[in-house]
Amino acid sequence: xxxxxxxxxxxxxxxxxxxxxxxxxxxxxxxxxxxxxxxxxxxxxxxxxxxxxxxxxxxxxxxxxxxxxxxxxxxxxxxxxxxxxxxxxxxxxxxxxxxxxxxxxxxxxxxxxxxxxxxxxxxxxxxxxxxxxxxxxxxxxxxxxxxxxxxxxxxxxxxxxxxxxxxxxxxxxxxxxxxxxxxxxxxxxxxxxxxxxxxxxxxxxxxxxxxxxxxxxxxxxxxxxxxxxxxxxxxxxxxxxxxxxxxxxxxxxxxxxxxxxxxxxxxxxxxxxxxxxxxxxxxxxxxxxxxxxxxxxxxxxxxxxxxxxxxxxxxxxxxxxxxxxxxxxxxxxxxxxxxxxxxxxxxxxxxxxxxxxxxxxxxxxxxxxxxxxxxxxxxxxxxxxxxxxxxxxx
Ligand SMILES: *Cc1c(COP(=O)(O)O)cnc(C)c1O
Numbered sequence: 001x002x003x004x005x006x007x008x009x010x011x012x013x014x015x016x017x018x019x020x021x022x023x024x025x026x027x028x029x030x031x032x033x034x035x036x037x038x039x040x041x042x043x044x045x046x047x048x049x050x051x052x053x054x055x056x057x058x059x060x061x062x063x064x065x066x067x068x069x070x071x072x073x074x075x076x077x078x079x080x081x082x083x084x085x086x087x088x089x090x091x092x093x094x095x096x097x098x099x100x101x102x103x104x105x106x107x108x109x110x111x112x113x114x115x116x117x118x119x120x121x122x123x124x125x126x127x128x129x130x131x132x133x134x135x136x137x138x139x140x141x142x143x144x145x146x147x148x149x150x151x152x153x154x155x156x157x158x159x160x161x162x163x164x165x166x167x168x169x170x171x172x173x174x175x176x177x178x179x180x181x182x183x184x185x186x187x188x189x190x191x192x193x194x195x196x197x198x199x200x201x202x203x204x205x206x207x208x209x210x211x212x213x214x215x216x217x218x219x220x221x222x223x224x225x226x227x228x229x230x231x232x233x234x235x236x237x238x239x240x241x242x243x244x245x246x247x248x249x250x251x252x253x254x255x256x257x258x259x260x261x262x263x264x265x266x267x268x269x270x271x272x273x274x275x276x277x278x279x280x281x282x283x284x285x286x287x288x289x290x291x292x293x294x295x296x297x298x299x300x301x302x303x304x305x306x307x308x309x310x311x312x313x314x315x316x317x318x319x320x321x322x323x324x325x326x327x328x329x330x331x332x333x334x335x336x337x338x339x340x341x342x343x344x345x346x347x348x349x350x351x352x353x354x355x356x357x358x359x360x361x362x363x364x365x366x367x368x369x370x371x372x373x374x375x376x377x378x379x380x381x382x383x384x385x386x387x388x389x390x391x392x393x394x
Contacts (some may be wrong), residue, residue, distance in 0.1 A: 082196035085229035094212025096249035097226030109156035161190040170303025177205025215347030273317030327368040336390035346374030
């Protein structure tokens with residue numbers, strides 16, 4: 001069964017034969033349109049089934065919606081181009097994308113994962129033994145700790161998140177890829193926070209890139225989606241595709257279409273969100289109500305040097321602040337904002353503030369005096385003064 005046309009309509013400048021920049025590819029959705037009407041914007045392919053030919057074949061290559069959908073493939077092609085991946089696969093959520101990787105493991109495997117990472121997925125990984133696998137959580141910014149955690153012949157998968165939720169710890173992708181490949185293991189990088197605008201993990205040696213497309217890729221807080229992008233479409237990749245079809249973790253066409261639209265402005269949004277986050281981090285760093293500001297763009301951040309190497313042109317739109325007054329002060333400050341929205345998730349046009357420990361619950365490595373901030377696209381001064389009022393002024 002074919003998975004449809006992967007042909008990328010738009011990839012090189014016809015005059016210079018130079019590869020086009022990611023921003024250009026995304027802005028024009030790789031040239032996707034409506035070939036029937038010559039509509040500039042592609043239609044949403046809502047069909048769940050496709051007509052079989054009289055000779056019993058499927059000449060167009062499409063059979064059934066759970067496996068084949070043009071709108072989904074168009075979003076996949078853009079993500080593959082942005083990540084410089086051989087292929088990408090969309091999923092119904094970031095969690096569906098991440099778990100599909102583990103479902104595709106064909107033998108009991110030892111996994112090494114970042115200690116600090118997206119809490120929902122860490123919870124799922126903590127129970128991975130029910131699938132016959134074992135896991136070691138380590139501080140992946142500490143390369144010696146990672147080397148010590150390797151079990152020769154058993155370790156088959158490394159899972160890192162950088163910058164990692166919600167402390168924005170930086171893991172050196174190239175260094176981990178050397179350790180992983182030296183052990184004969186695969187490296188998966190959850191790059192949701194960095195986005196392909198700032199980091200393309202495959203260039204640094206990652207085998208699979210993971211995204212919650214719910215966040216920056218879509219960018220408008222109106223789609224739940226996930227994506228994987230792969231350096232080489234190996235047998236393992238084919239098994240992941242089979243998992244997606246069999247468990248039905250596919251993305252719906254309307255969501256894929258919204259995502260395709262959202263990604264047209266990805267680069268502009270992320271660059272602006274980086275600028276705003278960096279400006280807030282700098283302006284808040286000596287605030288008397290705070291014990292620290294966590295942002296990889298600050299020279300004081302322990303991962304700053306690695307971030308300089310592997311993040312291109314910005315340090316992300318996410319930062320966290322820790323309140324001198326502890327948990328109660330953090331919750332009270334979040335209660336006083338007017339412009340910032342108290343909500344979980346991130347990466348949308350509206351700035352969000354969250355008392356992170358409250359949602360992560362018992363056993364979280366997240367300090368309870370921490371507020372997580374997602375910089376949106378509002379005016380940075382408006383955001384700053386709203387925060388300053390909430391923190392209790394000066
Ligand atoms: C949100 C998130 C996920 C989970 O994605 P969903 O789309 O919510 O399923 C995974 N990783 C990171 C880093 C996230 O922020």
